Amino acid sequence: MEQRIIADIMYSAVEIARLLHTDIQNVYKWVKTGEIPHIKLTEKSEIRFAGWEIRAWLDSKATGGNAND
Secondary structure, three states, rough: OOOOOOOOOEEEEEHHHOEEEEEEEOOOOHHHHHHOOHHHHHHOOEEEHHHHHHHHHHHHHHHHOOOOO
């Protein structure tokens, strides 16, 4: 079953790893290096990923661009 990233959902790191078919450690590495767009409201809060930002990030990767440009 194909899973899609829905624009108006906030995802956890575990969910993003599953959706991107990668290891959770890769997701945390991307967060640490600023590679992947994420949200952390406070120092102690969990990391969240906005579906619309992840979709835009993936689109920029598919076209060879950089989402941070």
